Structures are given as structure tokens and as C-alpha cells.
Amino acid sequence: MSELVMRAEYINFLRRHRDKQVIKVVSGVRRSGKSTLFKLFQDELLSEGVNQSQIIAVNFEDISYHHLLNYMDLYQYLIDKIHPIEKTYIFLDEIQMIDQFEKVVDSLLLKDNVDLYITGSNAYFLSSELATLLSGRYVQLNMLPLSFKEFVTWHEQKGSNHSLPDLYEAYIQTSFPYAIRIDNPLERFEYLQGLYSTVVLNDIVKRMNIQDVGVLERIIAALFSSIGSLVTVNKIKNTLVSKGYKIAHQTIDRYVKGILDSLIMYEVKRYNIKGKALLESQSKYYTVDTGLRQLVLRDHLQDYGHILENIIYLELKRRGFEVYVGENNQYEVDFVAIAPDNSIEYYQVALSTLDESTLKRELRSLESIDDQYPKYLLTLDQFNQTANYNGIQKLNALQWLMGE
Structure with missing residues (x-):
């Protein structure tokens, strides 16, 4: 045990x-x-x-x-x-x-x-x-796979003395509980491949009687490659057409629903901050495990910014928030997190804001919000980890994931 x-x-x-x-x-x-x-x-x-x-x-x-x-x-x-x-x-x-x-x-x-x-x-x-x-x-x-805190706690109980950044590097390889006991990269890859195939074949293909598995997997890859970006059915269709596939909008809608129903991905809708209303056009999609994304997209292994954003999204879900992509005038806020009591927290996520122009850009979205709810800027910066910019609190993302 x-x-x-x-x-x-x-x-x-x-x-x-x-x-x-x-x-x-x-x-x-x-x-x-x-x-x-x-x-x-x-x-x-x-x-x-x-x-x-x-x-x-x-x-x-x-x-x-x-x-x-x-x-x-x-x-x-x-x-x-x-x-x-x-x-x-x-x-x-x-x-x-x-x-x-x-x-x-x-x-x-x-x-x-x-x-x-x-x-x-x-x-x-x-x-x-x-x-x-x-x-x-x-x-x-x-229930979601392991949180970063659960992942770190398990390794500490096993006597690990690795730093949080080192453990984070391991965590983004996969957060599935069984896989944390697999040290061999090839064995871990084979485990994730088996899991992915089971989900696709049993929870999507079989359940929805899908005939063209190749097109389904193309759509999964398109969604995986677009995490952190706004997506429409038309955008997915154009991607498939450029690769020689002919497919109807209704078929893409149906396949995307099957992908979401399998719980390997989540849809995050847009939210008008000023109007306090959901926007129907365009959504973002995030994967339940970044290791599955790396399995499917072997050429996206260094996409650290979107990977961090994905992990922050999952943690907000674990903490009980309803999560949306914020829109305020012409600015986009990464996450609008609404608690069960209807209180709100705003989050902007970036790998680093040590560069002044990057800091200015990331703050601008949060500065455009004129209510008094908490606003956070999460980064992986090792220097200047915490700061307060006129009420916008900068925090180290790993410390935040640990609940600190």
C-alpha cells in the first residue's frame, strides 16, 4: 500500500x-x-x-x-x-x-x-x-490525475531531495498516478500509449460508432497543438483540409464532443468580464495530462508556456472554480476563476516576466479590469518571484501549485 x-x-x-x-x-x-x-x-x-x-x-x-x-x-x-x-x-x-x-x-x-x-x-x-x-x-x-502537490509529496515520501523545478520537469511528463512509479522513459511512453489507445478506441470510437479513426486522431492532434489558443470548428476544418481531408462541420462538432466526453480534454469558454456573460464564439481547449499531449505531438516538447498554462487551468479546476477565458475590451485574460460563492479571481500566466516588455504586456490585461477582485500574475521566475504591481500580485507558479 x-x-x-x-x-x-x-x-x-x-x-x-x-x-x-x-x-x-x-x-x-x-x-x-x-x-x-x-x-x-x-x-x-x-x-x-x-x-x-x-x-x-x-x-x-x-x-x-x-x-x-x-x-x-x-x-x-x-x-x-x-x-x-x-x-x-x-x-x-x-x-x-x-x-x-x-x-x-x-x-x-x-x-x-x-x-x-x-x-x-x-x-x-x-x-x-x-x-x-x-x-x-x-x-x-x-477526479483529475495527480496535482503537482500530490506528485511532490509522493516523491518526498520516497526520500527524493530534488528541487521543485526538477520535480516540475518530471511532472509535465505525465501526472497519471501509476506512471509516477515508472522511471524508464520507454516504459512510461508505452504506458501512456496504451492509455491513450484505450480512451480513443473505447471511450470515443466505440461509444460514438466512429468510422474514420484517422480523422478523429487528426482532430485530437489539432486540439492538442492549440492549447492556450482560441479555436473554432472552422479553424479545425481548415487544418484538416490543408492536409487533404474532406469533412463536414457537423462531423467535426460530433468528434469534438466525443473527445470532450472522454475527459482527455476540457473546453474553456470565453467570458466577457465587463458584461458578466459567456461568449459563444471560440473556445480554448486544455488536456487532462500534458504527457498525453507530448505523446501525440512529438514536435511540441518545448512548448513550455502553454504547458504551464494547461497545468494552472487544471489546478484551478481542482480548487473548485468554474474557469473561463476572460475578455475585457480588446484584451484577453488567461483565466477568470469563479468560486461557488460567485467571487472571482483573475490569472495571467507566463513563463517569465523579467523582460520589461513582456511584463508590461502581461500586466496590461489585468490592469484593464476595473473591479476589486484579486488579480494574480503566475510565472516560473527564479528571481523577483513576488512583487505587487498596483494590486496585481506576482507569484511563483510552483509555490502557488503547492498551495503556498
């Missing part, structure tokens, strides 16, 4: 909702740690005196459970195993593989002695469809 990464924030979510009459839903891209989270929580239950017979765990990626892919067969299997008196903890992993799974979980929720936990690896579990099916009877945790 010492090899497992303790995801404190996520395990605390399960603790808070334990034994409550709601379905605990954990969603996230494949291999982000959902199954391991369940294993850690099950071990905790056992250590607190819960008997093994009170825990039922089914992972539908395991072929030994494929006889349960029919929802009625699954329901009967679970009913036969539920403890007659004591609380039974049921964990159903990758339940999106079960057609009409909601009928099973609805029926289980009616039983007073069942505590139910499920995971899913596509955006169906982030959508209004799930809310309609389970209508107020669930709580949801959106």
Missing part, C-alpha cells in the same frame, strides 16, 4: 458522505485513480471494523464480471450478496458500461442498509443527463 498515492481531498469526500442515503459518484478520465481511491477507502472501512462480507466491489473493466453487463443480472448478483442485517458497502467501477445502470442504483438506494459508490469515465457523468436520471439523489466528485 505504500506505493499508492493518498489523495487526501478525494478520500475526505468519501468520508464526509459515508453512510448517507445518497449515491457517491466519482467521475474522471481513465487511470486518474478512481479504482485506487475505492481500494484505499475499502481498506479504511476494514481497519475500522467493517467485515469483508459487508463490502461488494465490482470493476466492469475486469472480464471476470462481464457476465454482469446486463442490468438485471447485476441487480440480482448484488441482491444475493447484500448482508441481511449489517450495512453493505457497494462499489461499482466504470458503471457506464452497463446499459440502464440507473435502474440498478435507484433500486439499491431504496434499501436502508446499502451505502453505494460508483465511478464513470466519460462526461455522461458530468452532464445534466445524470442529474435527470438520479434527480437529486447523488453527490459527485470530479
